[in-house]
Amino acid sequence: MRWLWIDRIVELTPGERLVAIKNVTMAEEHLHDGEGAIPVMPASLVIEGMAQSAGLLVGHASGFKEKVLLAKIQRASFEREAIPGTTIRYDARLVRMDAQGAATEGTIELIDAQDGSVSPMGSVDLLFSHLDQNVAGAEFGDVNFVFGEAFETLLRLSGIEIR
Amino acid sequence: MQRDEIFAKVRDVLVESLAVDEDEVQSDARLTTDLGAESIDFLDIKFQLEQVFGFRVEEGELFPDNVAQDHEYVADGKLTDKGLAALKERLPHADFGELESDPRVAKVPEIFTVDAIVRFCETKLQAAG
The missing domain is CATH 1.10.1200.10 (ACP-like)
Structure with missing residues (x-):
């Protein structure tokens, strides 16, 4: 299994905004790990989906030269859960960015496959660190292990130029 | 304000x-x-x-950036006199009281x-x- 929690980037305004979607399917094991009778997408993985969407936005802004790591979940709130057959739509916006890192704000919507209705699901604000710019001066090598092959495939699939 | x-x-x-x-x-x-x-x-x-x-x-205006990596400013895990002076000049708002008597780099965030x-x-x- 690949650690990818978005299926496609559907919109990108470089340095400003990235919109991505994830289709939730019954076949995903983690949907069945909860206590309720209805399978739902765990909130932690929804946050990861936003982190990947916003992280790609931040990474793209520096030409994927920086190793962008999720450093802090500033705020996460949910008003609905995602069930199989829905599409999660992540809308990430870059609020601030400097040499050391970036702050993003994001809203999440649910698109229902049955009637195409769109409902707000929640919001997640994040803080990212540029790993190589750490204050301690630690070095992590030349290879950008954050944006590896899986992300390259996703970007290519979404029609986004990587480098 | x-x-x-x-x-x-x-x-x-x-x-x-x-x-x-x-x-x-x-x-x-x-x-x-x-x-x-x-x-x-x-x-x-x-x-x-x-x-x-x-x-x-x-960058480096509110909190220090690369002072700890500068060999002129740090020796044996402690700020040199030059390093301390540079920090004081760059960060006039910070509280250097305790750092002057114990200039370990690890103590810098405490200013x-x-x-x-x-x-x-x-x-x-x-x-x-």
């Missing part, structure tokens, strides 16, 4: 960023040892201050008290007119 008003805004930023109670944010509280700030929180605080006050904070952040914001706002 009056100092009380600046303090109130700084307190709100620290409450939000560090998840501490309002009454913990006293003027002499140190961001790291008293309020539990970690290195990434400094970036968060910087971003939030920029947003709340509308000024831009340059940032709530009052130091308020002083920094006050200076920035005055400069902006």
Whole structure:
């Protein structure tokens, strides 16, 4: 299994905004790990989906030269859960960015496959660190292990130029 | 903007960023040892201050950037006299009292008290007119 929690980037305004979607399917094991009778997408993985969407936005802004790591979940709130057959739509916006890192704000919507209705699901604000710019001066090598092959495939699939 | 008003805004930023109670944010509280700030929180605080006050904070202006990596400034894990002088010049808002008697690099984050952040914001706002 690949650690990818978005299926496609559907919109990108470089340095400003990235919109991505994830289709939730019954076949995903983690949907069945909860206590309720209805399978739902765990909130932690929804946050990861936003982190990947916003992280790609931040990474793209520096030409994927920086190793962008999720450093802090500033705020996460949910008003609905995602069930199989829905599409999660992540809308990430870059609020601030400097040499050391970036702050993003994001809203999440649910698109229902049955009637195409769109409902707000929640919001997640994040803080990212540029790993190589750490204050301690630690070095992590030349290879950008954050944006590896899986992300390259996703970007290519979404029609986004990587480098 | 009056100092009380600046303090109130700084307190709100620290409450939000560090998840501490309002009454913990006293003027002499140190961001790291008293309020539990970690290195990434400094970036968060910087971003939030920029947003709340509308000024831009340059790299190394509020918190030190690469002093610890400069061999002229650090020897055996301690700041040299030159390093301490450079920090004082770059960060006039910080509280150097204890660092002067114990100049270990690990102690550098402790120079940032709530009052130091308020002083920094006050200076920035005055400069902006």
